Amino acid sequence: MMRLGFATRRRGLVSAVAAMLLGAALLTQVGPGPAGASTLPTGFRDNIVLSGLTNPTVLQFAPDGRIFVGQKNGVIKVFQSLTDTNPVTVADLRTQVNDYWDRGLLGFAIPPNFPANPFVYVLYAYEAPIGGTAPTWNDACPTPPGPTTDGCLVSARLSRLQISGNVMTGSEQVLINDWCQQYPSHSVGTLLFGRDGYLYASAGDGASFNNVDYGQYGATYAGDKANPCGDPPGAVGTALSPPGAQGGALRSQSVRRPTGPATLDGAILRLDPATGAGVPGNPFFSSTDPNARRIVSYGVRNPFRMTQRPGTDELWVGDVGWGAWEEINRLVAPTTATNFGWPCYEGTSPQSGYQGAGLTSCQSLYSTPGSVVAPYYAYNHNACVVNYTGCRTGGSSITGIAFYQSGSYPAQYNGALFFADHSRNEIWAMLPGTNGLPDPARLQSFVGVDAAGGAAGHPVDLKIGPGGDLFYVDMENGSVHRITFTAANQAPNAAFTANPASGAVPLTVNFDGSSSSDPEGRPLTYSWDLNGDGTFGDATGTTTSYTYSSSGVYHPALRVTDDQGASDTTSVTVTAGNTAPTVVIDSPGASLTWKVGDPIPFSGHATDVQDGTLPASSLSWSAYMNHCITPTDCHAHLLQTMNGVASGSFTAPDHAYPSWIELRLTASDSSGLTSTTSLRLNPRTVVLTFKTTPGGLNLTNLVVNEAPRSTPFSVTVIVGSANSVSAPSPQPFNKSTYLFTSWSDGGPQSHTITAPAVNTTYTATYRKR
Template sequence: MWGLVRRARGWTSVAAAMLLVAAALGQGAARAETLPAGFRDTVVLSGLTNPTALQFAPDGRIVVGQKSGVIKIFQSLTDTSPVTVADLSLQVGDYWDRGLLGLALPPNFPTSPYIYVLYAYDAAIGGTAPRWNDACPTPPGPTTDGCLVSARLSRLQISGNVMTGPEQVLINDWCQQFPSHSVGTLLFGRDGYLYVSAGDGASFNNVDYGQYGATYAGGQANPCGDPPGSVGTALTPPNAQGGALRSQSIRRPSGPATLDGAILRLDPATGAGVPGNPFFSSPDPNARRIVAYGVRNPFRMTQRPGTDELWIGDVGWNTWEEINRVVAPTTAANFGWPCYEGAGVQGGYQGAGLSSCSALYSTPGSVVAPYYAYHHGACVVSYTGCRTGGSSITGIAFYQGGSYPSEYNGALFFADHSRNEIWAMLPGTNGLPDPARLRSFVGVDATGGAAGHPVDLKIGPGGDLFYVDMEGGTVHRITFTTANQPPTASFTATPSSGAVPLTVNFNGTASSDPEAGPLSYSWDLNGDGTFGDATGATATRIYSAAGTYHPSLRVTDNQGATDTASVTVTAGNTAPTAVIDSPASSLTWKVGDQIGFGGHATDVQDGSLPASAVSWSLTMHHCSTPSDCHAHLLQTFNGVSSGSFTAPDHSYPSWLELALTATDSGGLSSTTSVRLDPRTVVLTFRTNPGGLTLTNMVVNEAPRSTPFSVTVVVGSANSVSAPSPQQFNKFTYNFTSWSDGGPQSHTITAPTTNTTYTATYRKR
């Protein structure tokens, strides 16, 4: 759920800031964003921890899966005290983009009393969890050799709101070497079968065909055992079939097929492939499950109502996000990854000279082009403030009719976690979503507000669109009315804690009305439920007695519609002070560095806080430009005052943020952080003779004419290929050697000084 311009696909950021915003707005408050006229975005479920998947049960309950493996049930959209129906956290590998990511309910739930889950299992195929305990030490290193895990599809039997009996594992497969491109979606089709999506589990930094895994003592290359070698054998072009090529495993000259980078159609009772699947006659049980393949990270998919079509949001690498359409699950569809990205060839894998890709390039029509793709450098819908750069398509759903205007009937909604936007692709004259009819639905406003970080879209009660904001810990509902819309109450309390007597200034000027009409204000400052303690956009109150108060603001528009928001004020207690003692912000790192950290916290009321009162988070910020960055939570450290972590491999520009949060006995907390920038180096690539093309992992859209230079982090792994033969100035040139002695396609570990690499060619 990482990176990007887009290196690793997925999500996260330091969630604390988002949670504070949600708390300030209050349950039911709308976020700051741009919506079409008549629409309103409201938080309906909150207080969750990294929610990833949402399902509405026919009996009105709502089931929410959290990334850690905890599953919650809300009795209704007004329930503020969900129950934990299951806790799979010991089995779930919750690290980087890994976790519990897919969840489904049978159409006749709870008559069929099961919850289906899809998650990263914290052990290799056939192993026993927990293996890595939601971490990945160095060695092997998350982005160097990878910490090998698998994935599970399971069903959990439910009685009431409680899991009964053991987990029934239907499939334990999906070899995943690197901590992204993990599993994705579970859904029941109208045929009653269970559909499953999963990514390739390969490197998100480099071209990966099965060569990684043995850079440290005891490490094994090709740990997934992909052909034509076995575990311990580093694969080489042209015949390598590992890494991202697991997405093409159904085409291997001699199996076995893997489930990575594929879409499956299964018997929900057994997990087996079903009659009608394209490869059902195969003796390979995995092949019998596959209905589509050649996808990188099909994180979310849906079915078009009234059809068997699958519509898949496939998170791309550096250049393209795709929406792919499987017209019928009985006919195999190959979407081309890693040989293709978007509608064109993927330059990095083309340059590696892989026979699996060459066979596709030489066979027109062998790959299904995306139904729609958007470029990372372009706005999906152009408007002031629309975002470009880092991208990851993380939600997809069809609108089936309800209160929305009729033009939305049959529209395809899709969301991007990195851009914080949701769009609508309205239907054309043939009833299919029309890429020429794109609308911004939840967009970015002039102040930078956006749709949180959506990771799941669902159509729920009333036919409304709901979305899961993972970092915000919330579920949102988007409603529509042609009548007067209620205003949005929003206010600040400054300070929100402190010694008594505590003077607090309240400011409600951020409240707004969709129709831009005048607002009236009424305050409940002592939290007793009675408004009228003050009127006007601002107010002040002195809290003389220690305690926790919940003051509220009610705003009313000129047509009588109201909205209420509340905050928490703590009198007689002050937030603790968190201090990071090390590392200093002046520290710069290279890949593989062991970085020690330490800190402490003090509190006016409690004195020095123990280690159990603090927690740390390590976040990677990846930037498409120096000012356009998005964040990925890498790791947390709870209940320790000191420790260490290993600087990960990641593309540049990027930087690390280490945050320390302290919480006192009264529940107040504070967070401080330090930014840690990497050491960088410039790699220059040339050819002899000059002007030929090379492919480098940083410039992997297509082979690039030499000379060119790239800035990378010292110690990072950088794959490079010298395509051969090449046509240049009417002559044909064949590759002969690299100046560093590496083979035609190889990985360069970035040195500490600027270095030039030259590929020599000979004229044929």
């Protein structure tokens, strides 16, 4: 999240990491059923209604009742209804889509008069630079240039697809191919149709999520080409420097550039759905620059999800933050240019990393009060959005936003704004105030963390669907959830485990239904169908066992009933007469440690009682970066998959510390049974110490979401990682003013340090004015 990165963290001396973690492992659901791992207000229930998807990222309900789901890999599925368990593939854009880290197919829109207007619209990372031909990178990024070192350049596409029945007909019509993206996050975001009939699109800055990035990176890209997007004031191949640099994250401010064209990065667009051109009424429509004519709002970092407030033209944008703040931004009118300030601002304050870099583009905003619109609401990474036992802090990424109108929910939710966080696995409701607008003083937890740590899956999209209910897409678990309400007695949630779930006959399986629950805490009775023949009553009680004497695939089920007669049923699959494979990672060993850019070779094998040694085609490898809030509180995001091979290699990426790589090997036997084993690989770290002469002056860093820190201080980083540092100048100290003169490593006032292999001290020298 995507390394849908949907989570943010800090890196070295500057805030870090990708906005969404979208790309962790998928767990295919057996079938629709209750989620059962979250807490909701009384009367609400969270149910899985669509499942078996692969990294779903976006959901749309068509006017004719069909449900379209876009997958990150570029495959679009259509369900005929919420009870359809056999979706049809509408289109397969995998060749064109760059499915890597946070990149992929992320936006999807349907015209309000579909299917009379027989088009659907897609927004995705394109597998080639602007003007190139896909596939360029094959959903990977070699080193060099390295995905988070200098980045593999791609672009993005807004296209429309003509639909006949349930499938695409004809060829893809590309409306826009733009959005230069150097790094594998802050990619494209949402597509939606406004009530004015125009198409709205959002996209991030495509810049580094590890460091302050103003266009200085890319030295090893495609033959030593720094600044590969060609941002002003230099051409491709010229590394930019303060104060005049306009590249990197400053692409979000490109419409303000004194020279050079506007880019679509870090902006909200309002478009003609037939042509992709800007439309009359847009604030820069009189410009000769076609990109400027498209832009209605800018200065956003990763506006992954946005929605329109019902009955208005307002856009409400969830902008994924960097080291400190997640934002909800309100664009009141698309006819007025609105600058939300990124990267010069984060939350309501100047972003200290970019402020410390002394960039003219930011300084002009700081010196012009009112030039930037503050967030409507922002929440800090170190604070709970709503305080309750178990509420989460730390890594954060706002990844869903939707307005509730009316339906079965209690009237207090009419006009409420729901918003979700993929990293925290929570959904909140901002109830309306007396003026009808969502009121930040009326926040409440909607889908929260339960006592066992369960939560709202990994939401990456919120939509209002049939019955006015809230739906959300759980990317990692490959499912779509529906949250329903009834004032009557709530049905319980049936859940159980089967151990073992496969093996030679006779196979004795132990069943445990103790994880079943009732929303109101009512007592439950248990009834089991152990042989899978559809007849319950084979056993009662919380636990039981059963011996399968004949080979076959069975579907034992559990029905739980509360004391008012409401019940719920769920089942699992047991395979008798077949055992799952035994999987072994032969190399590397667990003692291996890595630094940024290291090739990590791997090899493994699998054997099966029935099939013998399994061929390489039965093996699937995945490498995950476990991104940690603390050394023990981590979440995984996918780096790379390698299918059908017994050996290979991948490259250790640049990443914030604490973090570690997990290598997983999965094997499938001829009957489809799978087993997975994993290996933890820790990084090599180094301590960087920062001082000033005289001592006690401040240096800019965002290691712990702070403003400039008083020296001396030390930070632990991964060997080989890139770390930004700035020496603010001038700065007052002990009733005097000090001016920066030099760094001990010879770097400029703001520069990037590649972490050496040994502990090192860096000293900034100042002189008294």
